[in-house]
Amino acid sequence: xxxxxxxxxxxxxxxxxLAYVEHVGVYDKIPFGEYIERLYGWAKKNHVRxxxxxxxxxxxxxxxxxxxxxxxxxxxxxxxxxxxxxxxLIKELPTMEVASISHKGPSxxxxxxYNDLSEWVTGHGYEWAxxxxxxxxxxxxxVRGETILFTKIxxxxxxxxMA
Numbered sequence: 001x002x003x004x005x006x007x008x009x010x011x012x013x014x015x016x017x018l019a020y021v022e023h024v025g026v027y028d029k030i031p032f033g034e035y036i037e038r039l040y041g042w043a044k045k046n047h048v049r050x051x052x053x054x055x056x057x058x059x060x061x062x063x064x065x066x067x068x069x070x071x072x073x074x075x076x077x078x079x080x081x082x083x084x085x086x087x088x089l090i091k092e093l094p095t096m097e098v099a100s101i102s103h104k105g106p107s108x109x110x111x112x113x114y115n116d117l118s119e120w121v122t123g124h125g126y127e128w129a130x131x132x133x134x135x136x137x138x139x140x141x142x143v144r145g146e147t148i149l150f151t152k153i154x155x156x157x158x159x160x161x162m163a
Contacts (some may be wrong), residue, residue: 002149008101008120013154016093019043019050020057020084024066025060028107032136034076042088043078051077056134093133099126100154102137107147114153121155129158 019042021035036054043050057069068107073089084090103113114132121128138150 008117009126010097010099010101010157013093013096013098015078015095017049017079017082018055018073018075018091018093019048019078019088020073020091021088023072023074024069025068027062027072030072030074032140033076034054039074039076039088041084043076046082046085048082049079051079053077054136056136057131058099058134059131096129097157098133098136098154099124100159101153103149103151105148107140107149110149117130117153117155121157122137122160125160126157126162129154130156 019039021038022034023030032054039054040050042048052073054076057073057075059073060069062070078090082090094126101113101117101120104108105113118128133156135152135154135156136150136153140150141148
């Protein structure tokens with residue numbers, strides 16, 4: 001068990017242009033639906049071609065920061081030039097070496113999935129090179145009162161430098 005996590009894949013992610021909104025506050029209280037609707041509405045209004053899968057970038061570690069100050073960016077990939085308007089910001093994500101893991105299941109099992117990913121990262125001689133990125137492959141579903149998430153969690157990698 002442990003080290004042989006076959007669910008983790010190492011891959012290279014191409015650079016991407018992102019339209020996003022900034023959020024400050026507890027991660028599990030982010031109004032995703034509202035933000036995502038706003039982003040796609042903005043893209044339509046500005047004739048910008050959006051990608052299919054919304055994403056979240058989580059800038060602060062929830063275990064090391066006050067919950068109400070946690071910063072995140074909820075965004076969509078865009079495939080054309082665009083200017084920042086209406087509180088929607090634009091940035092380029094660089095090409096990255098990443099480790100990714102898929103999560104299909106209740107949100108309560110999220111910490112375990114993150115843990116599996118982190119174990120793989122450190123176990124393979126890497127460290128997190130930036131904030132975690134979550135790509136939402138399907139809309140969350142509510143099943144018997146539990147939120148079921150369909151997410152690809154991505155860890156930007158860099159080789160650990162031995163002291």
